[in-house]
Amino acid sequence: MYLEDRTVRLQLWDTAGQERFRSLIPSYIRDSTVAVVVYDITNLNSFQQTSKWIDDVRTERGSDVIIMLVGNKTDLADKRQIT
Secondary structure, three states: OEEOOEEOOOOOOOOOOOHHHHHHHHHHHOOOOEEEEEEEOOOHHHHHHHHHHHHHHHHHHOOOOEEEEEEEOOOOHHHOOOO
16 A cells, blocks of 8 residues: 555554454554454444454554544444444
């Protein structure tokens, strides 16, 4: 991916929030400067779990890492649990 005059490497890892992938976080985010944590707006537990994922990222990468929190499934507005 190109950003202005620089080449930026973009890798997306989808763990589907599964606990069994937590131990792989260090290898997923090695050398990362940005993390995107995605939750399901129709699932309160999904949102509540984001704090654990964010803590894991900060533990591995420090407090300078940029973290974006993104809600998905916005097409299911009638089932929204997170506002």
